[in-house]
Amino acid sequence: MAGKSVKKRPGCDMRGMLSFQILWLLSNRPMYGQELAREIERRRGEKPNPGTIYPAIKELSEGGLIMGRTEGRSTVYRLTGKGSSTLKASLAYFERAYADIFYSIPSVQRRMKEGRA
Amino acid sequence: MAGKSVKKRPGCDMRGMLSFQILWLLSNRPMYGQELAREIERRRGEKPNPGTIYPAIKELSEGGLIMGRTEGRSTVYRLTGKGSSTLKASLAYFERAYADIFYSIPSVQRRMKEGRA
DNA sequence: AAGAATCTATCGGACGGCCAATATATTTAT
DNA sequence: ATAAATATATTGGCCGTCCGATAGATTCTT
Numbered sequence: 001m002a003g004k005s006v007k008k009r010p011g012c013d014m015r016g017m018l019s020f021q022i023l024w025l026l027s028n029r030p031m032y033g034q035e036l037a038r039e040i041e042r043r044r045g046e047k048p049n050p051g052t053i054y055p056a057i058k059e060l061s062e063g064g065l066i067m068g069r070t071e072g073r074s075t076v077y078r079l080t081g082k083g084s085s086t087l088k089a090s091l092a093y094f095e096r097a098y099a100d101i102f103y104s105i106p107s108v109q110r111r112m113k114e115g116r117a
Numbered sequence: 118m119a120g121k122s123v124k125k126r127p128g129c130d131m132r133g134m135l136s137f138q139i140l141w142l143l144s145n146r147p148m149y150g151q152e153l154a155r156e157i158e159r160r161r162g163e164k165p166n167p168g169t170i171y172p173a174i175k176e177l178s179e180g181g182l183i184m185g186r187t188e189g190r191s192t193v194y195r196l197t198g199k200g201s202s203t204l205k206a207s208l209a210y211f212e213r214a215y216a217d218i219f220y221s222i223p224s225v226q227r228r229m230k231e232g233r234a
Numbered sequence: 235a236a237g238a239a240t241c242t243a244t245c246g247g248a249c250g251g252c253c254a255a256t257a258t259a260t261t262t263a264t
Numbered sequence: 265a266t267a268a269a270t271a272t273a274t275t276g277g278c279c280g281t282c283c284g285a286t287a288g289a290t291t292c293t294t
Binding site: 033051072075 | 244246
Binding site: 133149150151167168171172174175189190191192 | 274
């Protein structure tokens with residue numbers, strides 16, 4: 001049966017960052033869906049399911065933030081101009097909202113003090 | 118009527134961070150609901166509605182991550198031991214998942230290079 | 235050619251976040 | 265005492281995320 005118990009991160013599940021993360025990844029280089037899923041897995045620890053990643057891609061595509069180009073069996077996506085400016089605004093929001101949380105992390109502070117950018 | 122059009126951040130709405138942010142705020146000092154709402158407003162730019170903040174508080178409270186103590190007209194919340202360890206784990210996840218995004222922000226890089234912790 | 239692997243894609247359901255509206259209680263100001 | 269301000273709290277509904285299952289198409293391997 002579909003839609004069983006969703007695994008719950010204790011106390012905070014941090015939903016809502018998927019589209020943001022996809023935009024950011026595509027700002028580095030064009031990728032196709034499975035590549036995006038793998039890059040997200042590297043960061044989150046878990047690979048998003050097809051039912052998660054593809055609807056997100058579709059949404060971004062329909063919103064004109066990314067553009068897909070079919071190449072063989074895969075579809076390579078890249079940021080549009082609109083997607084790029086949206087990402088810029090989102091990054092500004094991200095920083096304003098969560099920078100102090102980041103700077104409170106010990107390993108981040110260490111890296112700061114050493115001036116490693 | 119209730120539940121009209123939810124304001125949409127274009128392309129990424131970053132839901133799911135509320136409980137995390139509440140835990141982090143309470144790790145700095147105990148606060149009551151409206152104080153939490155104001156601190157979140159300072160960071161996000163918009164104040165979470167009662168229908169957003171109170172259910173989140175309730176959930177964290179029922180999960181044993183925070184503890185409330187009624188004082189006059191307000192209820193002051195503080196982290197529990199469980200909440201503290203949960204926050205620690207969440208911070209680790211947060212860093213792993215989004216650190217590279219954070220470090221890609223120009224103003225953050227500037228601050229890093231100057232070694233300002 | 236046949237099978238395995240890879241990629242794209244959709245469906246149904248669950249869940250947290252989020253809002254506007256509404257209600258009540260307590261404290262403060264006039 | 266009355267009004268205003270402050271704080272807590274719930275209701276009803278929408279949205280994006282997320283999962284597991286399922287399916288079809290293309291490419292690679294044997």
